[in-house]
Amino acid sequence: MSGNERVIKEFRENNGKVGGVFEGVPLVLLTTAGRRTGRPHTTPVVRLRDGVRHLVFASNGGGPKHPEWYHNLLASPQVTMETGTDEGHVKPFATRAVVLEGEERDRLYERQCLVNPAFRDYRERTDRVIPVVALHPLDLAADSERNRMIGRQLVVHHDELRAELAEVRAAVAAARAGAAAPRPTPGLTRQLHRRCLTFCYGLQLHHTREDGSFTAFEQHFPHLAPVITRLREEHKAVEEALARLEQVLQASDEDLAGVGAELDRVLDGLEEHFAYEEAHLLPALGTPRPS
Ligand SMILES: [Fe+2]
Ligand SMILES: [Fe+2]
Structure with a gap:
């Protein structure tokens, strides 16, 4: 340390x-x-x-x-x-x-x-x-255009992360197919690892910033306290899951079955997390939910 x-x-x-x-x-x-x-x-x-x-x-x-x-x-x-x-x-x-x-x-x-x-x-x-x-x-006190903009930014960031998430899924599929081919393509796990790292850094940053903004949500929207508690816990769970995933990716060079299962769980959980967050935070910010 x-x-x-x-x-x-x-x-x-x-x-x-x-x-x-x-x-x-x-x-x-x-x-x-x-x-x-x-x-x-x-x-x-x-x-x-x-x-x-x-x-x-x-x-x-x-x-x-x-x-x-x-x-x-x-x-x-x-x-x-x-x-x-x-x-x-x-x-x-x-x-x-x-x-x-x-x-x-x-x-x-x-x-x-x-x-x-x-x-x-x-x-x-x-x-x-x-x-x-x-x-x-950050001050969310007033029902303002700024609050609505913060809500719109939340959706933009989630959509970027959703797109990256789809690319990670595609990289897993490619790595699996490569590993199963008669002549396995070397380096696919490494590529997957790189792709995952880029995604993880983006997600970690998004969650770090959200954890900070949650303090303002707790202050200005007390009725959201149970929602915020759940979201904070989910952030912690995602961080732990990503740390485990990183270990798996480093350890198993060509064994992708374990990686796939672990990754699918993390990614499914994340999509639910984004949806839950939007469902509860956007109304408080006065931002219409995307259709
Ligand atoms: Fe979040
Ligand atoms: Fe989020």
Whole structure:
């Protein structure tokens, strides 16, 4: 386990509190979309509250380069932020990242230096202007055009995932046929593995972002609480199933019978999950269900 992974684990197990060098420092976890792989990328960062916004600083400890998470959020500003709560456990929040500029950036960096003098050292160690990023939590309060747009985006993402899912099924069929042929085609399992990985990263990212937006759903649509609980549990079950599937794909190079059965179960469950999610979340957002 890397140092970052240990901090993340401790953070999640202790309502956002971490000992050692981070003792007493207010931290949050940011999950961004890896800009090359699309894979979710989680990292702990120092946070400063500013009204409803949360400020984070791409200091990289005063290093010469911007941290990966900063490049990632420039490419895709939808960021999931995890933070400790009064309820005693860490919660994820969907946020939109905005990079601050000029006087506002300078003033808020200065405020952070007053709170935590290490940020003065970081500034002195680097020629970079250390970026300051404001994270705006998703607010579903008003029955608005924005809510309807969020609903439409949900359907667009599900349709993309459904299309990829069909391609994964086709790759399984091709790999099975290749393996059963008199002269098996080499490399089909590897191709299937690659296809599955691309699909898994996309799905993991979709679920990570949804887990964050569910916190806003719970806040604004209390009647959906049992639905959200079920959806969160399904996300966990899917993640576990994908991890098992990955193991199977790595272990059985040419034995595709086991892969097929496991994969069919995961994919069938996913299609039901998408449908259930749309059936319950779209009416709350005021978005008409696709016919
Ligand atoms: Fe979901
Ligand atoms: Fe979804």
